[in-house]
Amino acid sequence: MEYMPDFKLHRPDNIEDAVKLRAEEPDALFVAGGTDMIVNVRRGIEQPKHLIDITAIEELKSILRDGDGLHIGAGVSLKELQSNADVLRDYPAVGEAARAVAGPTHQEYGTVGGNLCLDTRCLFYNQSEWWRQSNDYCLKERGDTCHVAPGGKRCFAAFSGDMAPSMLVYGAEIDVAGPNGRRRMPLTDLYRNDGMAHLTLEAGDMLTAVHLPKALAGSPSRYEKARVRGSIDFPLAGAAVRLEMDGKTVKDFVVALTAVNPYPQIAKGTDAYVGRELTDEALDEIRELVRKQAKPMRTTTVAPWYRRRVVGALARRRTEEFAG
Amino acid sequence: MSDDAKQSAVRCTLNGRPRRDFVPDNMLLVDFLRETVGLTGTKIGCDGGECGCCTVLIDGEPRHACLTLAAVCDGAEIETIESLDTGGRLAAIQRGFNEKLGAQCGFCTPGMVMAAEGLLRENPNPTDDDIRAGLAANICRCTGYVKILEAVHFAADELAGRDKEAAA
Numbered sequence: 001m002e003y004m005p006d007f008k009l010h011r012p013d014n015i016e017d018a019v020k021l022r023a024e025e026p027d028a029l030f031v032a033g034g035t036d037m038i039v040n041v042r043r044g045i046e047q048p049k050h051l052i053d054i055t056a057i058e059e060l061k062s063i064l065r066d067g068d069g070l071h072i073g074a075g076v077s078l079k080e081l082q083s084n085a086d087v088l089r090d091y092p093a094v095g096e097a098a099r100a101v102a103g104p105t106h107q108e109y110g111t112v113g114g115n116l117c118l119d120t121r122c123l124f125y126n127q128s129e130w131w132r133q134s135n136d137y138c139l140k141e142r143g144d145t146c147h148v149a150p151g152g153k154r155c156f157a158a159f160s161g162d163m164a165p166s167m168l169v170y171g172a173e174i175d176v177a178g179p180n181g182r183r184r185m186p187l188t189d190l191y192r193n194d195g196m197a198h199l200t201l202e203a204g205d206m207l208t209a210v211h212l213p214k215a216l217a218g219s220p221s222r223y224e225k226a227r228v229r230g231s232i233d234f235p236l237a238g239a240a241v242r243l244e245m246d247g248k249t250v251k252d253f254v255v256a257l258t259a260v261n262p263y264p265q266i267a268k269g270t271d272a273y274v275g276r277e278l279t280d281e282a283l284d285e286i287r288e289l290v291r292k293q294a295k296p297m298r299t300t301t302v303a304p305w306y307r308r309r310v311v312g313a314l315a316r317r318r319t320e321e322f323a324g
Numbered sequence: 325m326s327d328d329a330k331q332s333a334v335r336c337t338l339n340g341r342p343r344r345d346f347v348p349d350n351m352l353l354v355d356f357l358r359e360t361v362g363l364t365g366t367k368i369g370c371d372g373g374e375c376g377c378c379t380v381l382i383d384g385e386p387r388h389a390c391l392t393l394a395a396v397c398d399g400a401e402i403e404t405i406e407s408l409d410t411g412g413r414l415a416a417i418q419r420g421f422n423e424k425l426g427a428q429c430g431f432c433t434p435g436m437v438m439a440a441e442g443l444l445r446e447n448p449n450p451t452d453d454d455i456r457a458g459l460a461a462n463i464c465r466c467t468g469y470v471k472i473l474e475a476v477h478f479a480a481d482e483l484a485g486r487d488k489e490a491a492a
C-alpha cells in the first residue's frame with residue numbers, strides 16, 4: 001500500500017449540502033469519478049482533509065432535452081454521454097470527444113463535470129511524490145521554480161480535457177452552484193489562461209450542468225486529438241470544428257482547441273471566413289491561424305513545436321472534410 | 325451525513341455475498357479487496373489508472389479498483405476475478421484465455437479478463453475492433469494482444485453456441 005493522506009469522506013445526496021461543506025472547509029475538495037482526483041491524491045499532489053464525493057447526488061446525473069436545448073448534468077458519465085441519441089444526432093463532436101477520453105474503463109465512471117474541471121497537466125507535476133521531491137517540486141505545487149520556464153513566475157501546465165472544445169464550439173453555458181446560490185454563465189468564462197489557477201470557480205462553487213443550445217442542434221461538428229498511444233492517452237493537442245456551409249461558401253465556422261494552452265479556447269478569427277469559399281489557400285490560412293494561437297510549452301514528453309503543428313493540421317483536416 | 329470518525333459503513337455485495345464492513349475513508353477498493361478481504365486476484369500494476377490490472381466489475385461495469393474508494397462502494401455489487409468460475413468450472417472467458425494462451429506472465433490477466441467479461445455482457449458478439457476498443461484501458465506487456473483477441477472470440481463463440489443449444 002502506498003501513501004494516502006488521512007481524509008474524511010463525505011457523501012452528500014444534494015447540491016446544497018455539498019456546496020456548504022466545500023465552502024466551510026478550506027481543505028475540502030470535490031471528487032466525482034475520481035479518475036483524476038484519486039490519482040492526484042495518491043501521488044500527494046492533492047492532500048485534502050475532506051473529500052466530498054458527489055456521486056450520490058441524483059440531480060447531477062440526468063440528460064434532459066427541452067425547448068432550449070440539451071441539459072447535461074455534471075455527474076453524467078462519459079459512457080452515457082456518448083451513448084445518448086440526442087448528443088450523437090445534434091452535437092456530434094461532443095460524443096466523439098467523450099469516446100476519445102482516456103480508455104473505455106475511465107469513460108464508464110469518469111464524468112462530464114470532472115472532465116471540464118480537470119486540473120492542468122505538466123511533465124513536472126503529474127509525477128509521484130518522490131519524483132517531484134527529487135526535483136524540488138515546482139511553482140504549481142510546493143516549489144518555487146518552474147522547470148518549464150525557470151526564469152518566470154507563471155505556470156504553463158496545459159489544460160488537457162477533451163470535452164471542453166466540443167462544447168465550446170456550440171457556445172455551451174454552464175450552471176454553477178455556490179454558497180450564494182446558483183448562476184448560469186458561458187463555458188468560456190469557466191477558464192482563464194493560468195496553469196496554476198485555470199478555473200474561475202470560487203471555493204464552494206460546483207459545476208452542476210452544461211447546456212447546449214437548441215439553436216445550434218444539428219450543426220455539423222467534429223473533434224480530433226493527437227496522442228502518443230491511440231488506445232489511451234491525454235491529448236497532446238485537440239481541436240473541435242463546427243462548420244455550416246451554404247452551398248460552396250462558409251455560413252458559420254467555429255474552432256476550439258485544447259491541450260495547447262493552460263485553458264481551452266475558441267480560436268479567434270474564424271468569422272473572417274464566413275461568406276468565403278474554402279479553397280486550399282483558405283484552408284492553409286486557417287491552419288496557420290490556429291497554430292499562431294497555440295502556445296504549448298515543454299509540458300509533455302512531445303516537443304512543443306510538434307503540438308503546435310499538429311493542432312493546426314487537425315483543425316485544417318476537419319475543416320476540409322466539411323468543405324467536401 | 326456521516327459522523328466525525330474517518331471511516332464509513334459499507335454494505336455491498338461482493339462476488340454474490342452480502343457484506344457489512346467499516347472501512348477507513350482513505351482506503352482504496354483494491355486495498356480493501358486484497359488486504360481486508362484477502363482476495364488477491366485483483367492486481368496493482370501502476371500508481372493510478374494507467375494499466376487496468378485492477379479492473380473489477382461494479383454493478384456490472386468495468387471499473388478501476390485502484391481509483392475507487394472502498395467507502396464509495398456502499399450499495400454496490402462488486403465482482404472480482406474470483407467470482408467467475410462456478411464450482412471450480414472456469415467461465416467461458418477464462419477458458420478462452422486458457423485455450424488460446426491469452427495469458428503469459430499472467431499479471432494483467434485478472435484485469436483483462438474482467439474487462440473482457442464486462443465487454444461480452446454488453447456486446448456478446450464483438451468484432452476485433454470492438455475488442456480492441458473495449459480492452460483499450462488494459463495494458464499487457466507479454467502477449468502482444470493477438471492471443472487476447474483470440475481468447476475473447478473463443479469465449480464469445482462458446483457462449484453463443486451454448487445459447488443456441490439452450491434455444492434448441
Ligand SMILES: Cc1cc2nc3c(=O)[nH]c(=O)nc-3n(C[C@H](O)[C@H](O)[C@H](O)COP(=O)(O)OP(=O)(O)OC[C@H]3O[C@@H](n4cnc5c(N)ncnc54)[C@H](O)[C@@H]3O)c2cc1C
Pocket residue numbers: 029030031032033034035036037038039054074075078100101102103106109110111112113114115116117118119160161162163205206207208232233234235372373374
Ligand atoms: C490513464 C488516464 C488517462 C486519461 N486520459 C484522459 C484523456 O485522454 N482526456 C481527458 O480529457 N481526460 C483523461 N483522463 C482524466 C479523466 O479520466 C477524465 O478527464 C474524466 O472525465 C475526469 O472525470 P472524473 O469524474 O473522474 O473527475 P474527478 O477525478 O472526480 O475530478 C477531476 C477534477 O474536477 C473536479 N470536479 C469534479 N466534478 C466537479 C464538479 N461538478 N464541480 C466542480 N469541480 C468538479 C474535482 O475536484 C477534480 O479537481 C485520464 C485519466 C487517466 C488515469
Ligand code: SF4
Pocket residue numbers: 121122123124125138139140141145146147148149154155156157195299
Ligand atoms: S509549467 Fe512549470 S510551474 Fe507549471 S506544473 Fe510545469 S513545471 Fe510546474
Ligand code: FES
Pocket residue numbers: 367368369370371372373374375376377378379388389390391
Ligand atoms: S493498478 Fe493500474 S489501473 Fe489500477
Ligand code: FES
Pocket residue numbers: 426427428429430431432433463464465466467
Ligand atoms: S500476460 Fe504478462 S502482462 Fe499480460
